[in-house]
Amino acid sequence: QINLSVIRQYVDYLVSEQNVKNVFVNGTTGEGLSLNIQERKQLAEEWVRQGKDKLDHVIIHVGALSLPESQELAKHAAAIGASGIAVIAPSFFKPRNKDELIAFLQKVASEAPVVPFYYYHIPPLTGVKIHVEELLDGIKERIPTFQGVKFSDRDLLDLAQCINKNEREEFVFLYGVDEQLLSALAIGADGAVGSTYNYLGQKTNLMLQAFAKPDLALARKYQ
Structure with a gap:
């Protein structure tokens, strides 16, 4: 059973104790795919409500094995004022190539036509190993709201x-691989979404x- 009452305290802790001002809701660490659709909606609503005027961005993961469920969650995220939505690739009946994957993503993104859209790339869990670099060609034409990628893979060459x-x-x-963040920053990553920043922020x-700065010796110490 989810406990919505602690989210206000959690938001205050993230901001005041960890200097974390952006959250990714119903993702992997949040066990979003283990929750039913109503629970996911309730969590999304509470994070948006409690994050108002405190958090800079509340991105809601709306991926699901069922396309209609994912579309419903995307529409809901838009209605409650989420800053963005993210979607993983379907992991049972997997897309076989980039065109099939983009077609799936487009069907979800179209339900939230003004909300920034992120592809959540996590091949260790989905088994979908289509390189992100392949997706970028022409994706903006197919998904005008495409904003970027949550890149949770160790393949730094692809990044x-x-x-x-x-x-x-x-x-x-x-x-999205916390223990490799410094390497990803050196390559040019813009930021991070991880599982440890709630207590290591x-x-x-x-x-x-x-x-x-750059002070790489000091950065390595904190990594």
Whole structure:
């Protein structure tokens, strides 16, 4: 059973104790795919409500094995004022190529036509190993709201190719393997969405500051 009453306290803790001002709701660590659709909606609503005027962004993961469920969650996220939505690839009947994957993503994104859309790339869990670099060609024409990628894979070559292709800086790449974040930053990642920043946010912010100076020796210490 979900406990909505603690979310207000959680938001205050993230902001005041960890200097974390962006959240990713109903993702992997949040066990979103283990919840029913009503529970996911309730959590999304409460995070948006409690994050108002405190958090900069509340991105809701709306991926599901069922396309209609994912579309319903996307429409709901738009209605409650989410800052963005994210979707993983379907993991049972998997897309066989980039065109099938983009077609799936487009059907979800179209239900929230003004909400920034992110592809949640996590092949260790979905088994979908289509390189993100392949997806970038023409994706903006198919999904006008496409904003970027939550890149949760250790394949830094694919990430580097994405960033090289992103010459006009149309997209953002948020890295999702916490223990490799410094390497991803060196390649050009824009930020991170991870499973440890809720309690290691302060140290991660110190690493980001050291990297920006740049003081790589200090950044390595915090990594």
